[in-house]
Amino acid sequence: xxxxxxxxLQELKVAEELNPGPWVKHSIxxxxxxxxxxxxxxxxxxxxxYIVGLLHDxxxxxxxxxxxxxxxxxxxxxxxxxxxxVAKICMTHSYLQMSDEFDYEPETEHEKAIKxxxxxxxxxxxxxxxxxxxxxxVDYGFVILExxxxxxxxxxxxxxxYIKGWEIAxxxxxxxxxxxxxxxxxxLPDIGKTTLLTPKPWKPPVK
Numbered sequence: 001x002x003x004x005x006x007x008x009l010q011e012l013k014v015a016e017e018l019n020p021g022p023w024v025k026h027s028i029x030x031x032x033x034x035x036x037x038x039x040x041x042x043x044x045x046x047x048x049x050y051i052v053g054l055l056h057d058x059x060x061x062x063x064x065x066x067x068x069x070x071x072x073x074x075x076x077x078x079x080x081x082x083x084x085x086v087a088k089i090c091m092t093h094s095y096l097q098m099s100d101e102f103d104y105e106p107e108t109e110h111e112k113a114i115k116x117x118x119x120x121x122x123x124x125x126x127x128x129x130x131x132x133x134x135x136x137x138v139d140y141g142f143v144i145l146e147x148x149x150x151x152x153x154x155x156x157x158x159x160x161x162y163i164k165g166w167e168i169a170x171x172x173x174x175x176x177x178x179x180x181x182x183x184x185x186x187x188l189p190d191i192g193k194t195t196l197l198t199p200k201p202w203k204p205p206v207k
Contacts, residue, residue: 001048001082001083001084002051002052002083002085002106003051003055003081003083003086003194004051004092005047005050005051005054005121006182008031008051008054008055009028009054011054011055011058012024012027012054012058013053013062014061014078016136017064018061018063019060019061019063019064021060021137022063022189023057023060023139024139025058025139026057026137026138026139027053027054027055027058027137027141029141030054030056030057030130030133030134030135030136030137031049031050031051031052031053031054031055031133031144032053032137033053033054033133033136033137033142033188034046034050034053034068034129034130035047035049036050036187036188036189037049037129037132037180037184037187038129038132039187040178040179040181040182040187041117041125041179041194042127044125044126044129046163048085048126049126049129049130052085052086052089052126053129053130053133054132055078055083055086055090056069056074056086056089056090056093056130056134057074057090057093058060058074058077058078058086058090058163059071059072059073059074059075059076059077059090060073060074061073061077061136062092063124066093066112067156068106068108068114069110070109071090071091071093071094071095071114071134072091072110072111072114073093073114074087074090075087075088075090075091075114075117077090078090079101084185085126088127089126089127089130089135090122091117091118091121091123092118092123092127092130092131092133093127093134093153094101094130094134095114095118095128096116096164096165096168096169097164097165097168097204098118098183099118099119099122099124100164101118102115102119105126108171109177119120119134124197127180128172128175128176129172129176131168131169131172132169132173132176132184135148135149135169136148136188138151138194139193140194140197140199141189141190141191141193142188142189142191142194142195143191144185144191145166145169145170145173145193147195149162
């Protein structure tokens with residue numbers, strides 16, 4: 001089950017009041033990127049792609065949190081709303097390697113829940129699309145994958161598994177492009193311009 005696009009945008013409006021930050025515009029651009037790409041992929045529902053892209057980070061509504069926390073919070077929130085299709089995206093969007101991400105035993109209860117969920121599901125086109133678009137969208141528009149990877153690394157540092165995740169993102173990109181018959185960059189407005197911008201990495205305000 002899915003909310004409407006209008007409902008999803010309203011959720012982001014409320015979430016921005018709860019937790020202001022560039023993540024909201026990033027979410028909107030992720031949704032737009034997903035819609036633009038899905039429109040070119042035979043058999044995909046561009047409206048669904050847009051909606052799940054809009055809400056992939058909705059777990060951040062509660063505050064600036066780490067990856068597992070916002071993933072699980074988003075999943076729980078969407079399940080409470082009955083939006084099971086969005087809830088799945090909330091779980092999968094940060095784990096490009098899927099089951100291969102969890103070659104360890106998590107310590108926290110929410111990480112254990114995420115691992116159990118990821119091990120029990122299979123990524124479909126919408127999971128992969130949002131994993132890709134999450135790496136194409138910034139708060140000021142769209143950028144090539146390499147630019148986004150550098151942006152994330154500048155903010156968080158190099159984490160174990162990053163390079164494997166990047167390789168998967170490029171593979172997803174190539175798979176979608178083969179089905180689109182063009183580059184994904186051909187359908188993302190002003191990507192050449194925004195890729196060349198170099199804003200300083202955003203950091204949460206000190207309280």
